[in-house]
Each structure stands twice: as C-alpha cells, then as structure tokens.
Amino acid sequence: MKIVKHRLFWPAAALVTLLIINTIANPNFARVTLQDGQLYGNPINILRESAPLMLVALGMTLVIATRGIDLSVGAIMAVSGAVALTILDASENPGGLGSVAVAVVVAVLVGLVLGVWNGFLVSVLGIQPIIATLVLMLAGRGVALLITGGFITTVNSAPYKFIATGYLVVLPVAFFIWVAAVVIVSVLERRTALGMLTEAVGINPEASRLAGVRSRGIIWTAYIASGVLAGIAGVIFASNTMAADANSAGYLIELYAILAVVLGGTSLMGGKFSIAGTVIGVMTVQALNSAILFLGVPPAQAPVFFAAVVIIVVLLQSPRVHSYGRSVGQLLGVGVKPTREDKKEVAA
Amino acid sequence: MSADTEVQPIVKMCGITIAFPGVLALDGVEFRLLPGEVHSLMGENGAGKSTLIKALTGVYSLDSGTITVAGRERRFEATADAQAAGISTVYQEVNLCANLSVGENVMLGHEKRKYGAIDWRATYAEAEKHLAGLGLEIDSRAQLARNSIAIQQLVAIARAMVLDAKVLILDEPTSSLDRGEVEQLFGVIRDLRDTGVAILFVSHFLEQVYEISDRITVLRNGKLVGEHVAKDFPKDALVAEMIGRELDDLAAISDRADRAIDRSGTPVLKATGIGKRGVLSPADLEVYKGEVVGFAGLLGSGRTELVRLLYGADRSETGEIQIDGKSVRIHTPRHAIDHGIALSSEDRRAEGVVADLTVAENMILGIQARRGWLHPISKTEKDAVVKEYMSALGVRPANPNVPIGNLSGGNQQKVLLARWLATAPELLMLDEPTRGIDVGAKADIQRKVAELSEKGLSVIFVSSELEEVLRIAQRVLVLRDRRAIGEIESHSVDLDGLVDYIANSEEVSVMR
Numbered sequence: 001m002k003i004v005k006h007r008l009f010w011p012a013a014a015l016v017t018l019l020i021i022n023t024i025a026n027p028n029f030a031r032v033t034l035q036d037g038q039l040y041g042n043p044i045n046i047l048r049e050s051a052p053l054m055l056v057a058l059g060m061t062l063v064i065a066t067r068g069i070d071l072s073v074g075a076i077m078a079v080s081g082a083v084a085l086t087i088l089d090a091s092e093n094p095g096g097l098g099s100v101a102v103a104v105v106v107a108v109l110v111g112l113v114l115g116v117w118n119g120f121l122v123s124v125l126g127i128q129p130i131i132a133t134l135v136l137m138l139a140g141r142g143v144a145l146l147i148t149g150g151f152i153t154t155v156n157s158a159p160y161k162f163i164a165t166g167y168l169v170v171l172p173v174a175f176f177i178w179v180a181a182v183v184i185v186s187v188l189e190r191r192t193a194l195g196m197l198t199e200a201v202g203i204n205p206e207a208s209r210l211a212g213v214r215s216r217g218i219i220w221t222a223y224i225a226s227g228v229l230a231g232i233a234g235v236i237f238a239s240n241t242m243a244a245d246a247n248s249a250g251y252l253i254e255l256y257a258i259l260a261v262v263l264g265g266t267s268l269m270g271g272k273f274s275i276a277g278t279v280i281g282v283m284t285v286q287a288l289n290s291a292i293l294f295l296g297v298p299p300a301q302a303p304v305f306f307a308a309v310v311i312i313v314v315l316l317q318s319p320r321v322h323s324y325g326r327s328v329g330q331l332l333g334v335g336v337k338p339t340r341e342d343k344k345e346v347a348a
Numbered sequence: 349m350s351a352d353t354e355v356q357p358i359v360k361m362c363g364i365t366i367a368f369p370g371v372l373a374l375d376g377v378e379f380r381l382l383p384g385e386v387h388s389l390m391g392e393n394g395a396g397k398s399t400l401i402k403a404l405t406g407v408y409s410l411d412s413g414t415i416t417v418a419g420r421e422r423r424f425e426a427t428a429d430a431q432a433a434g435i436s437t438v439y440q441e442v443n444l445c446a447n448l449s450v451g452e453n454v455m456l457g458h459e460k461r462k463y464g465a466i467d468w469r470a471t472y473a474e475a476e477k478h479l480a481g482l483g484l485e486i487d488s489r490a491q492l493a494r495n496s497i498a499i500q501q502l503v504a505i506a507r508a509m510v511l512d513a514k515v516l517i518l519d520e521p522t523s524s525l526d527r528g529e530v531e532q533l534f535g536v537i538r539d540l541r542d543t544g545v546a547i548l549f550v551s552h553f554l555e556q557v558y559e560i561s562d563r564i565t566v567l568r569n570g571k572l573v574g575e576h577v578a579k580d581f582p583k584d585a586l587v588a589e590m591i592g593r594e595l596d597d598l599a600a601i602s603d604r605a606d607r608a609i610d611r612s613g614t615p616v617l618k619a620t621g622i623g624k625r626g627v628l629s630p631a632d633l634e635v636y637k638g639e640v641v642g643f644a645g646l647l648g649s650g651r652t653e654l655v656r657l658l659y660g661a662d663r664s665e666t667g668e669i670q671i672d673g674k675s676v677r678i679h680t681p682r683h684a685i686d687h688g689i690a691l692s693s694e695d696r697r698a699e700g701v702v703a704d705l706t707v708a709e710n711m712i713l714g715i716q717a718r719r720g721w722l723h724p725i726s727k728t729e730k731d732a733v734v735k736e737y738m739s740a741l742g743v744r745p746a747n748p749n750v751p752i753g754n755l756s757g758g759n760q761q762k763v764l765l766a767r768w769l770a771t772a773p774e775l776l777m778l779d780e781p782t783r784g785i786d787v788g789a790k791a792d793i794q795r796k797v798a799e800l801s802e803k804g805l806s807v808i809f810v811s812s813e814l815e816e817v818l819r820i821a822q823r824v825l826v827l828r829d830r831r832a833i834g835e836i837e838s839h840s841v842d843l844d845g846l847v848d849y850i851a852n853s854e855e856v857s858v859m860r
Contacts, residue, residue, distance in 0.1 A: 191724065192721050192722055192724045193716045193719075193720075193721040193722075193723070193724040193725065194721040196705070196709055196713075196716065197716065197717065197721050199702075199704070199705060200702045200705060200709075200713055203702045203703060203704050203705065204698075204699075204701070204702045204703065206698060206699050207693075207698070207699050207700055207701060207702050208702065208713070208717075209661075209680075209681060210659075210661055210681050210691065210693055210699050210700075211681075211702075211713045211714050211717050211767065212681055212682050212685040212714060212717040212718055213713070213717040214682065214717070214720070217721075218721070271704050272704050
C-alpha cells in the first residue's frame with residue numbers, strides 16, 4: 001500500500017510496463033553489447049537521445065511548479081544551436097577546443113538571456129506565461145534564421161561532435177551531461193530553500209506574498225533555469241546533427257516536455273514538483289519514440305500509436321480510474337486486493 | 349409584527365434545513381418576503397445568510413423544508429428553476445460579462461429576433477427601455493467594463509427586470525460604492541419596491557440597512573433569531589441579536605489581560621491618518637509595547653481593511669506609519685515584515701495556509717522567506733523550531749510532516765500563529781484568529797496571546813466576537829462603516845456598553 005501510494009509509483013509502473021512490452025514484442029529491444037569498451041544497443045540509445053528532452057523538461061518542471069509554462073524552449077534550442085554553429089563556422093579553426101568552448105559558452109549564455117527575457121515578461125510585467133513565452137516561441141526561430149542567414153549551416157568539428165555522439169568510459173557523453181544537470185538542479189532546489197519557496201508560490205501565491213516570499217525572484221529564476229537548460233539542449237541537438245536547422249531544431253519539444261512533466265506526476269496546476277518524476281516521464285516518452293522505430297510502426301501510423309499509448313499511460317495514472325478499478329474489482333469479487341495491500345503496509 | 353398579515357407573501361420559506369458535512373448551516377429557518385417591501389437579512393459571518401439565499405436561488409437543495417413562491421410550492425433543482433419562478437439575484441461581485449456591451453448584457457439570452465437572426469437594433473432599443481426605467485441614461489453599445497461598478501450593478505438590476513423578476517435579491521450591493529452611488533442605487537430600489545417587486549437586501553452597513561429596509565430578519569448560527577419591523581427595532585437590539593451572548597469559562601484570560609500598560613514612552617506602532625479611498629477613511633492608531641489592542645466592529649466595518657493597510661497587503665494612499673518613533677514606508681508585506689510586523693490573515697484558506705506543503709514547511713515559511721532561498725534553514729534548526737511550536741501550541745496531530753490541508757481549522761490557525769511567532773515580530777496582527785475553530789483551540793490561542801503580550805509582544809487582535817476582544821485587549825478601537833469611530837479602555841466597558849458604542853456612538857474623529 002505504501003509503495004502504491006508513493007507519487008512516483010504509477011509513472012514508474014507505466015515506464016516499466018512499456019519496456020517489458022517492448023522486450024516481449026522483440027527481445028532485441030533490450031540487447032546491449034560492448035564494443036571497444038563502449039556500450040551499444042537500444043537502452044543506451046534511449047539514454048543518449050533523451051538528453052535534449054531531459055534538459056528542457058527539467059526546466060519546464062520548475063516553470064510549471066510556479067503555475068507557469070514555457071512554450072519558447074524549442075525556439076531557444078534553435079537559437080542556441082544556430083549561435084554555436086555560426087561561431088564555429090566563422091572561427092579559423094572549427095576543430096580547436098578553444099573555439100568549441102567559446103561556441104558552447106556563448107550559446108548557453110544566449111539561452112540564459114532569453115530565459116531572463118521570459119522571466120521579465122512573466123514576473124515583472126505580469127504577462128500570462130503562455131502568452132509571454134509564445135512571443136519567443138514564434139519569434140525565436142526567426143532570430144535563428146537571421147543568425148544562420150537563412151541557410152542550414154553545417155560545420156565539421158570533431159570536438160563539437162563529441163558532445164552528442166562521443167563516449168566517456170563506457171557510456172555516451174550526452175548521458176553524463178543530463179545526469180549532471182539533474183543532479184545540479186536537484187541540489188539547487190532541494191539543498192537550498194528554492195524548491196520549497198517555488199512550491200509555496202505555485203500552490204498559493206497570495207498566502208506566499210503575505211508570508212513575505214519574494215515571489216518575483218522565485219518565478220524569474222525558474223524561467224532563467226529553463227532558458228539555460230534549453231540553451232544546453234540546443235548545443236547538444238546541433239552537435240548531434242552538426243547542422244543548424246532553425247526550423248527543425250527542438251521542433252514541438254515544448255509539448256513533449258510538458259507531456260514528460262505531467263507523466264512524471266507534476267500537476268499543471270503548479271506547486272509540488274518531482275524531478276525524479278520528470279526523469280521517469282522523459283524516459284517514458286523516449287522509450288515510446290524508440291519503440292515506434294524499433295517495432296517498425298509505419299511512419300504514417302506513428303503519431304496515432306504514440307497518442308494511443310500516451311492516453312493509456314495517462315489513464316493508468318488517473319486517481320479516478322484507480323477508484324473505478326477498485327470498485328469494479330470489488331464487484332467482480334476480487335475484494336482481496338485491499339486486504340493484500342494492507343498486509344503489505346503492515347509488512348513495510 | 350402582524351401589521352402585514354393581509355398581504356400574501358410572495359416568498360414563504362418554512363422549516364428550511366441544510367446540512368453540510370459536520371455543520372448544520374440552516375436549522376429549521378422560517379422566512380417570509382412580501383411584495384413591495386425591502387427586507388434586510390442580517391447576521392454575522394457563518395450565520396447562514398448566504399446559505400439561505402443560495403437555497404432560495406436554487407444553488408443548494410434543501411434537506412428539509414418548503415419554499416412557496418406566489419402561492420405555489422416549488423422545488424428548485426437549479427438556479428434556472430428559481431429564475432423561471434421570478435427570483436433574480438444581483439451579487440456583490442457583478443456577475444455579468446465585462447467584455448460584452450451594456451445592451452448585450454441586459455438582453456443576454458432574450459435577444460429580439462427577426463427571420464431567425466438577432467435584430468440588434470430592436471434588442472438595443474429594448475435594453476435602453478429597461479435602462480431608462482431605472483433612470484439610467486448610458487450608451488448601451490459601450491463595453492460594460494467601461495462603466496463604474498455602481499452602473500454595472502444597476503445594469504445587473506436592469507437584466508433582472510428583463511427576466512421579469514418578482515423577487516430581487518441584492519447581496520452586498522453597496523460594498524464597493526461611494527455615497528452618491530449608493531443614493532442612486534437606493535433610488536432605483538425604492539422605485540422597484542413601489543411597483544410591487546419584493547427586495548431582499550443584504551449588507552453589512554447598518555446605516556444603509558436602516559435607511560432602506562421595511563423589515564429585518566436576523567439569523568445566528570443557522571437559526572432564525574427574529575423578524576422585525578425596521579422602524580421599531582433599535583440598532584443596539586439588532587447588534588445584540590446578531591452577536592448573541594456566549595458564556596465562556598475564559599475569565600482567567602481576562603484577568604491576565606487586565607493590567608496597566610505603560611503608555612509614556614514611544615509607541616511600537618504609530619499610524620497617523622492611514623487610509624485609502626473607498627476602503628477606509630483616514631484612521632489614527634498607537635500600539636505600545638506589550639499592549640493588546642482589539643479592533644471591534646461588524647464585518648465590513650473596516651477592521652480588516654485597517655490591518656491590511658498597516659501590513660502593506662493593500663497600499664495606503666494617505667497617512668504615515670512610525671515604528672519605534674521612526675517614520676517608515678510600508679508598501680508591501682515585505683516592508684512590514686522587515687520592520688517586525690506580522691499579519692495573520694482572516695482568510696486562513698486563501699491567504700494563510702499553503703495547503704499542499706507540510707505543517708513543518710508552513711511553520712518555517714515566514715523565516716525562510718525572510719532569509720531568502722540562498723540561506724536554507726538547516727534540518728536541525730527546522731526541527732527545533734517545529735518541535736518548540738508543535739508542543740507550545742499543542743498542534744494536533746502531532747506529526748509535522750503531514751500536509752497542512754489535512755488539519756482542522758483550529759490547528760491550521762495554530763500553525764500560522766507559529767509561522768509568525770517564529771519570525772520574532774514586535775507587533776503581531778491577528779485578524780479573526782478564532783473564526784470557525786472549536787472552543788478548545790480558541791482558548792489555546794487566546795491564552796497564548798495573553799502570555800506573549802505579558803512578555804512584551806504588541807498585538808492587534810481583530811475579532812467579530814466582542815467578548816473575546818474585551819477579554820484579551822487592554823484597549824479597543826471601534827470601527828463602523830469603514831471609519832474608526834473611537835477608542836475605549838476595555839476595563840471601562842462591559843459587553844453591552846461596547847455593543848451600544850458600536851451601534852449608537854456619534855462619529856467622533858479619533859483623538860489626535
């Protein structure tokens with residue numbers, strides 16, 4: 001009972017179920033091989049490819065916790081990718097570590113500036129988050145096109161390519177980047193009071209104001225974090241393709257990020273948030289995308305398949321469905337279920 | 349009270365009982381409304397006024413009792429049923445569509461049609477006819493939101509007339525109007541009354557109630573207390589009926605609070621002419637170290653408004669505040685907190701607790717906010733604070749790690765008290781700290797306030813329970829109709845004296 005009641009139980013159960021079904025459908029799904037000291041296989045691909053979505057969803061979690069939403073993350077990715085590759089393209093030595101460092105740092109800083117802009121609109125000017133971030137969502141790709149001069153800039157740079165496709169020890173670099181981001185954000189939120197104050201502002205803004213919480217700074221911080229993380233995601237995405245494509249970089253990623261946050265059990269109403277839940281949510285979305293490729297779902301049917309699975313997962317998590325399930329169970333005489341759970345609780 | 353027997357009531361409510369989980373909101377209430385009268389429904393918060401109105405407008409269904417409208421017994425399943433029976437309501441917060449035009453609002457759902465399409469010209473003509481009937485000459489094609497709240501209220505009444513209302517319910521219609529606007533509204537009300545419409549009027553302004561009402565019905569704690577002809581029912585009798593007399597065994601607290609306060613030095617708080625247009629007339633106040641000042645007055649008298657202005661929850665337009673003799677600027681709650689002022693709001697749910705956070709998190713929210721997020725409170729410190737206040741205030745359940753939303757009102761209030769005490773304020777303002785909580789928790793909170801003030805904490809204690817105010821405060825500031833009308837030493841009056849003062853005292857500007 002205690003385990004079932006944990007807020008991450010259903011998100012995790014959904015992910016595990018999805019992985020099990022995939023493996024049963026095709027045992028190769030779970031196969032991991034070691035070649036030249038590097039791990040390969042589907043699970044590893046999921047870990048590697050989930051990096052951009054993971055970073056964006058992390059930021060989205062913080063923004064949603066303040067009762068907000070950030071629709072501009074995809075556009076920020078496009079801008080930061082364009083900035084990074086344009087700098088590399090213009091540098092005399094695109095393959096040099098120095099120019100790669102400059103490109104990455106400037107691209108992330110651009111993400112930060114865009115986050116500051118979003119946060120300013122929301123927390124200082126009081127514009128509704130969906131509108132405030134819509135501005136950048138629409139304008140951002142235009143800015144990216146402006147930076148690349150309307151072309152898809154392609155660059156050859158081994159160290160830059162290493163970011164998304166390289167390996168450290170036995171696992172992909174991109175995986176280490178998102179793990180580091182998860183750890184840093186968790187520490188920042190849970191080892192300082194930022195997490196609690198963010199939740200307080202998200203749950204009851206007026207009570208928080210009267211309690212003396214500086215909600216403006218708290219909300220602003222969330223949008224800045226989202227901008228920075230989207231900036232890093234843009235760098236990784238561009239490194240994966242080695243092309244600055246203003247139209248496809250981060251396309252619709254804001255919606256997948258919102259989906260991942262919700263699958264992870266954080267409410268769109270704001271307040272209580274779970275970073276671990278978001279990690280599970282991102283894995284679920286990524287595993288689903290990977291399954292579509294791996295199980296050979298025809299591209300034309302892929303969106304329908306995706307939507308169908310998402311609906312099932314969301315229903316699985318719904319408390320209302322749980323209570324229906326319980327009453328149906330009792331009707332069918334499967335009334336042993338509660339007792340069994342109670343025993344578990346006693347045992348725990 | 350039998351002068352009206354020849355007229356058949358348009359509305360007759362008999363034995364109305366409505367229960368909510370754990371509360372009997374209405375207990376066998378009788379109510380009659382005659383055609384062509386203005387009838388005021390009076391009672392303090394939680395007396396059952398709004399429940400009765402909601403029963404009459406079909407929002408709540410009855411647990412028992414009957415409603416008879418125009419001689420026919422009715423059963424209202426929804427608000428539309430009540431409207432169909434000729435009962436219309438104009439709420440305190442105007443419930444019209446602000447972004448539609450005046451005319452569209454008046455005629456919404458009753459537009460004139462021609463060949464199946466809306467004939468806007470005829471619709472607006474009809475709307476203007478109804479508006480003119482209320483003496484309103486405004487552009488019916490202008491957006492509603494461009495008009496003042498007073499005009500919007502009249503538009504709402506015009507809309508009720510389109511629905512051909514026999515009964516018009518006005519719930520706190522004057523709370524955001526100025527004097528001239530109230531006159532205009534009352535003119536309309538009198539005209540409608542003279543055409544035979546029955547008007548049910550709810551207001552916290554006693555003067556207005558007496559100005560407009562023919563009869564008054566008083567409720568208290570969900571029960572009918574009395575029905576009176578307004579002109580034969582003195583104000584102090586009304587206030588006494590509304591408040592009631594409760595006997596408490598809290599004499600001990602009273603003895604404790606009955607002590608002399610040294611008012612020779614510099615006051616902890618000195619407010620001069622603090623006010624805001626339409627909210628509170630400029631008021632003066634001094635609070636000394638270790639003193640408990642009570643605010644007495646009916647709901648809407650301005651007592652909550654004054655503490656909110658002092659705290660910066662609302663921004664004052666006039667006046668000056670001095671803390672310990674130094675002039676300070678208080679525009680936001682943060683300014684107040686930084687100067688050692690704390691406010692526990694009257695609205696525990698909306699402005700106090702952060703429901704999904706735990707008891708412990710709610711307790712430390714005040715100190716944490718003051719320190720900023722970069723300086724988190726360590727686990728040891730948090731545990732110490734939480735442990736201290738959990739036991740000092742007797743919070744139940746004694747587990748600080750449950751969401752505060754799961755606690756009873758009294759225990760939530762204790763947690764909020766702890767939140768502010770933990771910030772070590774110089775002046776603690778408690779607005780209705782004992783509303784809606786059980787007797788035991790009430791006594792606990794009052795005892796704590798008496799104890800802390802003995803140790804030098806200054807307190808402003810706002811409560812609609814006058815006995816409580818007299819028991820705990822050394823001095824009482826009396827407010828009426830958004831104005832501070834005077835101060836009394838609490839040992840110099842008894843409850844009747846205070847009631848009399850609230851009801852009858854001529855307005856005197858507070859001694860400067």
